[in-house]
Amino acid sequence: MSHAHPPLDLAAHFAAMPPVAAMAITVLDNTGDGVLRLHAPLALHVNDKGCAFGGSLGSLMTLAGWGLATRAIGAAGIAADVFVADSDVRYLAALYDDLQAEARFAEGTDVAAVVARLRGGSRARFVVDACVRLPDGGVAASGQARFVAVPRR
Amino acid sequence: MSHAHPPLDLAAHFAAMPPVAAMAITVLDNTGDGVLRLHAPLALHVNDKGCAFGGSLGSLMTLAGWGLATRAIGAAGIAADVFVADSDVRYLAALYDDLQAEARFAEGTDVAAVVARLRGGSRARFVVDACVRLPDGGVAASGQARFVAVPRR
Numbered sequence: 001m002s003h004a005h006p007p008l009d010l011a012a013h014f015a016a017m018p019p020v021a022a023m024a025i026t027v028l029d030n031t032g033d034g035v036l037r038l039h040a041p042l043a044l045h046v047n048d049k050g051c052a053f054g055g056s057l058g059s060l061m062t063l064a065g066w067g068l069a070t071r072a073i074g075a076a077g078i079a080a081d082v083f084v085a086d087s088d089v090r091y092l093a094a095l096y097d098d099l100q101a102e103a104r105f106a107e108g109t110d111v112a113a114v115v116a117r118l119r120g121g122s123r124a125r126f127v128v129d130a131c132v133r134l135p136d137g138g139v140a141a142s143g144q145a146r147f148v149a150v151p152r153r
Numbered sequence: 154m155s156h157a158h159p160p161l162d163l164a165a166h167f168a169a170m171p172p173v174a175a176m177a178i179t180v181l182d183n184t185g186d187g188v189l190r191l192h193a194p195l196a197l198h199v200n201d202k203g204c205a206f207g208g209s210l211g212s213l214m215t216l217a218g219w220g221l222a223t224r225a226i227g228a229a230g231i232a233a234d235v236f237v238a239d240s241d242v243r244y245l246a247a248l249y250d251d252l253q254a255e256a257r258f259a260e261g262t263d264v265a266a267v268v269a270r271l272r273g274g275s276r277a278r279f280v281v282d283a284c285v286r287l288p289d290g291g292v293a294a295s296g297q298a299r300f301v302a303v304p305r306r
Binding site: 013016017018019020022023043044045046047048049053054055056058059060062063066081083084085086087088089090091094 | 173175243
């Protein structure tokens with residue numbers, strides 16, 4: 001049996017959250033490579049040193065991971081809440097340009113197993129890798145976060 | 154030789170950073186216990202589940218650590234830039250109330266040695282512990298971040 005589901009409107013989800021709306025995030029075109037990319041303008045995220053605020057980099061990576069998971073679960077037709085459980089971030093280089101974050105499931109993640117657990121009514125845990133790019137393709141910040149998805153009753 | 158320095162106006166520093174100004178942060182009264190406390194209203198930081206957005210909790214803890222260090226270094230009369238190097242955050246409980254973060258130097262931190270290094274023209278590294286409280290005094294999120302301070306030339 002096959003289910004067709006409209007693509008999840010992540011932009012609408014983000015716009016509905018005041019702190020996220022204030023970040024002026026754009027969901028970049030999904031290239032179908034299993035990576036979610038988000039963009040935010042430097043002007044809204046600049047710190048006292050003229051570069052991107054570390055807190056904004058961390059937030060954007062958390063959101064990219066949340067969006068990646070929410071999109072994958074929504075695409076399977078499952079209603080679940082996605083929570084971040086913990087995260088670690090390494091700030092590697094100052095970023096003097098717009099923020100572009102990307103998130104992908106950690107190597108070895110079995111997304112089908114996550115979906116199957118949720119469909120069976122159990123919560124599911126998984127790990128997401130994320131980074132914020134430098135204009136030259138290098139990395140301004142990288143991180144890993146663990147999430148838990150809980151089926152809605 | 155003793156130097157008197159006016160208290161550093163952290164609120165003005167925060168207001169000058171667009172992403173921080175958008176967070177509507179208040180610096181709570183300094184009780185002189187070596188802890189910096191910041192407040193932010195839930196209404197601006199609420200997520201799709203009606204509780205505080207994880208990214209906001211992480212940002213507020215990063216800012217509390219940055220403010221703690223910037224205040225301590227400024228109080229010593231030193232001009233230095235403070236950067237976050239890495240951080241880890243554990244999200245422990247959903248917070249349905251205003252955000253209150255607190256930051257303190259990690260146990261064993263020798264703040265006088267940090268100041269002496271900066272005064273000698275060298276960069277200094279140190280660790281800050283932070284958390285966001287629940288209304289009942291419990292912990293919504295806790296984290297640790299490593300910072301580096303670089304003397305301004």
